Amino acid sequence: MRDAMNGSRMKSQLLVLPLWLALIVFVVVPLAFIVVVSVFRYEDFTVVPAMTFENYASVFSANLTLVLYLSMLKFTLITWVLTAFIGFWIAYFLAFHVRNRLIGIGLFLACTVPFWTSNVIRMISWLPLLGKQGLINSALMQLGLIDHPLQFLLFSDLAVVVSYVHLFTIFMIVPIYNSMNRIDRALFEAATDAGLSRLQTVLFMVVPLCKNGIILGSIFVVTLVMGDFYVVKVMSGGGSASAVSAMADDISTLLFPHAAASAVVLLVLLTLVVAAIMRFVDVRAELAERR
């Protein structure tokens, strides 16, 4: 009996070995290299081994850092609120209003299909809509609502937020939809019997019951926005930047140690944010063990 238990444990270890290897070689070690290079020096276009905190000093003393992080905070909060709101109601419609199972699956897949296509293409597909001569401006001008094209539609913070919501709402829909599908439908009758209005049922029953889904979705959206660089780079037209887009600028001038130091700062911040969010939910139980 004991041998059998040990045998199955050994087997488990063998079965997860490839995953361990892949993640250690391509996640843990690379992140360790970033930490190491963050204390290196940059001289004559090369990275020189050293033990210096200059890079961190320069990250923390630059005014730019504060500006970047404040702008990141702004984008994160706005995107989080919008994706959570849209994601909740889309999931609600799919979970509770669509009665035919096949139609439900079809509509759910309609929401997920774009996720399996290119993000860069989806992002630039906003150009013909938001541009100065774009569809939205020409439509508004034809309707006589405006005389001049609105300049703030493209290459602006608005365009950045539109792209974020476009790309990332799916990360809210899926976990919230999952939580909603676990809700016992009889509870709705109970809520009606208890005299709750529709809005009260949503606020006091559905929202608490899909708290875990909302939190999981929030982890995805928050980390995706905080780690973005290409949406902010293209859609703001250079008007805004993010911590990672500043890193990309460093890298393009080969300032690897400085980029590494900013990366460490960002990773520490991200870890704190994710750890704080995770206090509210047992992620492993939610994703791996719920039967």
Place this chain on the structure above:
Amino acid sequence: MSAQSASDRRPWTFYALGGFFGLYLLFLYGPMLCIFVLSFQGPQGALSFPMRGTSLFWFEQLITQAEAGDIAGAISRSIPLALIVTVLTVAISLSAGLAFRSRFRGSNVLFYLVIASLVTPGYVLGIGIGLMFQLLGLDPQWYSSALGAHLSWTLPFGLLVMFAVFGRFNRAYEEAARDLGAGAGQILRLVIVPILLPGLIAVALFGFTLSYDEFARTLQTTGPTNTLPIEIWSMTQNVTSPSIYALGTLTTAFSFIVIVTSLSAIAAIQRRRTGRALDTGAAS
């Protein structure tokens, strides 16, 4: 329809949320449709509406134009890369999924490592892998460093799908096979894989599409030659003609073929199963 009972009648919220859902789908697909339409413009075409003629001019430009870069070469790397990533993702996720059905030493650490791999900013991880190769004196290539970078993105999704799939897997089948004398290899080949096939196709779909379109993790890891998303990215930086829309149309059409094929395969398997279940149900 006045005979409908009160419980069958849709509340007003159904129509409100249905309208909201429709708007969301328009928001999701509208922009893609715009670049699809605009990519078929004539030679005078620009980046925005109105359409200036219709032709395949911008698709031809993609092949002939020098400044569009090496698109054929990029495709010839992106597709094999995505296929390798798919095979590895399915194999590693299935193997780990089997183990994760019970607690084992280190399972918690490994689980949070998977989550970390998922939420680490892609570009930052790409820098790390690039630095690792550089400092170890290795050559970054699409089939080495970029392959690893892609796995760090596809494996978490593969594993999450496996968790969901194993959540509905009845272990009794496995035990019955064992009682009948099947070995571990036979159980895997003849019982587990056939039952989990739809889920494994889903993992493959994630593996292929996420790798084929991967961009942020690839920038610093692809080495001297580009993958297709990097080629597209450099076009967004310096090409201001509808040829970029043409490329967008082509690559999205390809993705759609992959998605529809995978989903149809899953649907066909499920339909055959319910069909069989009904047959045996009628026979008994």
